[in-house]
Structures are given as structure tokens and as C-alpha cells.
Amino acid sequence: MTSDAREIVTRLATQLRTELVANxxxxxxxxxxxxxxxxxxxxxxxxTVIRDADRGVVLNGRIIWTxxxxxxVIGDPTYRDTAQHAYAWFxxxxxxxxxxxxxxxxxxxxxxxNRRKQTYGQVFAIYGLAGxxxxxxxxxxxxxxVKLFDLVEEYAYDAVNGGYSEALSESWEPLADMRLSxxxxxxxxxxxxxxxxxxxxxxxxRVWPDEKLRRRLMALIRMxxxxxxxxxxENRLVPFFTPDWNVVSDFxxxxxxxxxxxxxxxAAEVAGDDELAEESRRLAVAMASAAGKGLDRxxxxxxxxxxxxxxxxxxxxxxxxxxxxxxxxAYQCSGRDEFLRAAARVWDYTRSNIVDRKNGEWLLxxxxxGVAYDEDKVGPxxxxxxxxxxxxxxxxxxxxxxxxxxxxxxEFD
Numbered sequence: 001m002t003s004d005a006r007e008i009v010t011r012l013a014t015q016l017r018t019e020l021v022a023n024x025x026x027x028x029x030x031x032x033x034x035x036x037x038x039x040x041x042x043x044x045x046x047x048t049v050i051r052d053a054d055r056g057v058v059l060n061g062r063i064i065w066t067x068x069x070x071x072x073v074i075g076d077p078t079y080r081d082t083a084q085h086a087y088a089w090f091x092x093x094x095x096x097x098x099x100x101x102x103x104x105x106x107x108x109x110x111x112x113x114n115r116r117k118q119t120y121g122q123v124f125a126i127y128g129l130a131g132x133x134x135x136x137x138x139x140x141x142x143x144x145x146v147k148l149f150d151l152v153e154e155y156a157y158d159a160v161n162g163g164y165s166e167a168l169s170e171s172w173e174p175l176a177d178m179r180l181s182x183x184x185x186x187x188x189x190x191x192x193x194x195x196x197x198x199x200x201x202x203x204x205x206r207v208w209p210d211e212k213l214r215r216r217l218m219a220l221i222r223m224x225x226x227x228x229x230x231x232x233x234e235n236r237l238v239p240f241f242t243p244d245w246n247v248v249s250d251f252x253x254x255x256x257x258x259x260x261x262x263x264x265x266x267a268a269e270v271a272g273d274d275e276l277a278e279e280s281r282r283l284a285v286a287m288a289s290a291a292g293k294g295l296d297r298x299x300x301x302x303x304x305x306x307x308x309x310x311x312x313x314x315x316x317x318x319x320x321x322x323x324x325x326x327x328x329x330a331y332q333c334s335g336r337d338e339f340l341r342a343a344a345r346v347w348d349y350t351r352s353n354i355v356d357r358k359n360g361e362w363l364l365x366x367x368x369x370g371v372a373y374d375e376d377k378v379g380p381x382x383x384x385x386x387x388x389x390x391x392x393x394x395x396x397x398x399x400x401x402x403x404x405x406x407x408x409x410x411e412f413d
Contacts, residue, residue: 001401005331008340012328012347013398013405019355020391025070027360028063028384029082034108038089039063041108043378047359054105054113057121059378060090061102062385064128065203068135073392080136087132087141094125095144099171100151105380115170119156120180120193122148123200130204145204149213152197161244162219163189163228164197181381187240187248191229194220195260202267217271224264225279235283235290252305254294255319258326261287265329281333288330291323292342299345300353302368313368318386320350321362325393332397362387 001009031047032039039060042053067083070076093110094102102125104114129145132138155172156164166178166188179186180193198220205213223229228245229237236257240248261284268280294302296313301323303312327343330336353370354362356377364375364382376382395405 002337005337005340006401006403008337008344009328009398009401009403010405012324012344012394013403015347015351016324016391016394017405019351020070020388020395021074021076023355023360024362024384024388024391025067025079025082028066028378029078031360032063032378033082033085037085038093038108038110039086040378041380042376045356045359045363045372045374045377047377052108054107054380056105056380057094057102057118058124059380059383060086060094061121061124061128062383064090065131066384066388068128068132069392070388072135073395083132083135087128087138090125090128091140091144096170101148101172103170116175117155117168117170117172118180119152119164119166119168120196122152122156123193123197126152127196127200127203130200130207134203134207142208146208146210149201149204153212153216157216158189158243163194163223163245165243166190166193185240185249188243189241189245191237191239191241192256194223194229195256195263198224198267199263202263202270205270214271217267218273218276221264221268221271221273221276221280224260225276225283230283235286250307252294252307254291254301254304255316255322257287258291258301258319259322261291261326262322262329265333284326285330285334285336288326288339291326295323295342295345296368298370299349300366301346314373315349315354315366315368315370317350317354317362317364317382320346320354321386321390324350324390328394328397332401 031043034040040049040051041055042050064083064086067079071079071083093106096103101117101122103112104116104118104121106112126145126148129141133142155168158165167175169175177186178188180190201213201217205217228241231238236252237260238247238250242248265280265284268277296302300315301319303314303316303319305311323346324343327339331339353366356363361377363372365373398405
């Protein structure tokens with residue numbers, strides 16, 4: 001490691017550790033935790049809590065994972081308590097006792113609002129439960145994660161064409177409208193969902209090295225290292241497909257590309273296959289290089305660009321978070337300092353513009369001119385997972401490079 005690289009890694013690890021323990025995690029514990037159980041489903045940008053807002057499975061699965069992992073890595077007992085608070089309410093209210101699986105959303109009292117079985121929701125429940133077991137050795141969490149894995153495999157897995165269906169009904173029947181969100185294409189298969197199936201299966205395999213799970217995980221890795229998901233000419237992902245893998249819609253999503261660059265590599269390492277791991281290292285560098293074309297002159301990674309060249313240059317919080325990890329991972333895979341410099345640029349932009357020093361946490365999205373949209377601080381998709389995970393990943397990766405981090409001066413006092 002060069003002296004410049006060591007300096008960058010030390011700064012990133014120190015500042016991101018401070019960001020985690022002084023801003024992100026305290027915000028969620030102080031503002032989003034419902035004393036009556038679980039977490040509030042919506043908080044406005046100015047801090048106003050919408051106490052009776054519905055609660056989404058994705059948000060809550062991610063909260064469980066975030067605080068369990070923070071407890072495991074940092075060791076603060078308040079993180080353990082918060083994870084247990086989230087886990088207890090989740091198990092009591094999101095789990096479908098009749099048909100199995102987890103509901104997409106419930107109300108504050110825990111009554112189901114949207115009962116559909118979105119694959120994306122099932123796997124984020126697996127992710128949170130597996131992370132909870134990894135942190136606390138709670139067998140009930142592992143049992144629940146394995147049952148969800150079996151249900152996803154039984155109902156969502158496509159035994160003919162491979163891959164996973166986007167969504168099913170409450171009783172696991174086909175649906176006409178499979179969209180993950182209103183802005184998505186109504187396509188039966190979505191690369192984003194598959195990326196998080198891979199992520200959840202890798203997390204589960206860490207604690208449950210089952211052979212069927214390993215086969216499914218390795219099949220997913222191969223799908224990202226070539227057809228159908230990877231455009232091998234441009235080293236980017238293709239987003240939407242028919243059941244038999246004809247392309248429905250195509251565009252460049254810089255955030256998903258940089259996120260996939262490190263998640264696929266991590267999954268290959270977890271799977272323990274040397275050939276796949278080596279290919280994933282090469283791919284991580286190639287995809288990070290391609291995603292780097294979306295960096296603007298201020299150091300932010302823009303959102304997406306259509307195949308005919310129309311750019312959505314908004315700066316989304318989660319895209320910046322994933323870019324930091326993706327570029328650090330590309331440095332580890334290649335030894336090329338320019339990736340570390342890219343990670344530092346993204347963090348410097350984020351620290352100066354997206355971190356909310358007035359109300360806490362991170363702003364959801366800025367315009368190309370740097371103006372914050374009036375959007376939720378907490379919501380079905382706005383969670384502590386991307387940015388907290390970035391901090392935890394950089395801390396871990398710095399330690400693997402021989403760099404120890406410590407909390408710097410608390411900028412939020």
C-alpha cells in the first residue's frame with residue numbers, strides 16, 4: 001500500500017466510523033424507534049414523525065440487519081437492544097402464519113396492509129434474520145430465515161428458465177402487476193431483485209452452509225458474471241426481463257452497477273469457489289471502472305442514463321453510499337490508487353452535501369444543482385442500511401489492510 005493510499009484509507013475509516021456512531025445509528029435510535037414496539041414507518045425531512053404511517057418489510061428487515069451488524073462489529077450494547085427491539089416486533093407482525101412468508105407492509109398496530117409476497121421483501125427478511133443470528137446466535141432467527149429460503153425456492157424460483165419471479169400473491173399465486181415500486185417497469189424478472197436475492201443468500205450461507213443454498217448462490221453469481229444480467233461490452237447490468245430472459249427495458253443504473261460490483265465479489269468469496277472468486281475480482285474492477293464514468297466534477301455519482309443518452313443527474317443518498325464501498329473494493333481487487341481517490345471524492349461530496357447536520361441522518365436526494373428535494377428521512381425505502389453498511393464495510397476493509405479506525409471528534413454534538 002502506498003503512503004497516499006494508507007492516508008486515504010485511514011481518513012475514510014476514521015470519518016465513517018464517526019459518521020456511524022455519532023450520526024446514523026443515534027438518529028434511528030432517538031427518532032425512529034417506537035416505544036410501543038418496532039419502528040415508525042415514516043419521518044419527514046424536518047424530523048416530523050408520522051406516527052401512524054404503514055411499515056414496510058424492507059425497511060424493517062434492513063433495520064434488524066443494521067443494528068445486529070453494528071452490535072457485532074462495534075460492540076455497543078445499545079445496538080444489541082435496538083436490534084432485539086426491531087426483531088421482536090418484526091416476528092410478531094410481519095410473518096404470515098397462514099401461508100408463510102412475510103407481508104409487504106403492515107400498519108402501526110401490526111395488521112397486514114399489503115399481503116403480497118414480493119420476492120424482494122422475502123429476501124430482505126432473510127438478510128435481516130441471518131444477520132441477527134450471526135450477531136446473537138438466536139436459533140429462532142436462523143429457523144425463520146431457513147423457512148423463508150425454502151418458500152422462496154418453492155414458489156418464486158423458476159425451475160424452467162432459472163432466476164426468480166418478482167412477486168406473488170398472499171397465497172403464492174401469480175400476479176398480473178409485479179412492480180417493485182410505482183416507478184419500475186412491470187416485468188416478471190428484475191436484476192435489482194436478483195442482486196438482493198444473491199446478497200441475502202450469501203448472508204444466510206455464512207451461518208448455514210447448506211448445499212442447495214450454495215448451488216443457488218453460485219448460479220446467481222454466474223448470472224451476474226455473464227448472461228443474462230451483464231452487458232459484457234459495457235460492463236454494466238441490464239435491468240428488466242421476461243420470464244425467459246428477453247430484455248424488456250434497458251438503461252444504465254450507476255448505483256446498481258457499483259453496488260453489484262462488490263456484492264457479487266463478496267458472494268463469490270463467501271461461496272468459497274476459487275474460479276468464481278477470481279472472475280468476480282476481475283469483474284469488480286471492470287464494473288467499478290465503468291460506473292466511474294457517472295462521477296461528476298463535484299465527486300457525486302449521478303443516478304442513471306438512458307441508452308439514448310438522457311441523464312438523470314440527481315444525487316441519491318444510497319448511490320453515493322454504494323459508490324464508496326464499490327470503489328474501495330475495486331482498490332482491494334486491483335491495487336490501483338485511483339479507486340481509493342474516487343471513494344474519497346464521493347465521501348467528501350456526501351459529507352459536505354448529503355449528510356444532514358441540522359436534522360441528522362442523510363438527505364434522500366439532491367438535484368444536480370445541489371438542492372435537497374423535500375422527501376422522507378425515513379420511509380419504505382429510506383433506511384439505515386446503505387449508509388450504515390458503507391461505514392461498517394470501510395471499517396472492516398481498513399482493518400484487513402492493516403489500518404485501525406477510531407471515532408474522530410463528534411461533529412454532531
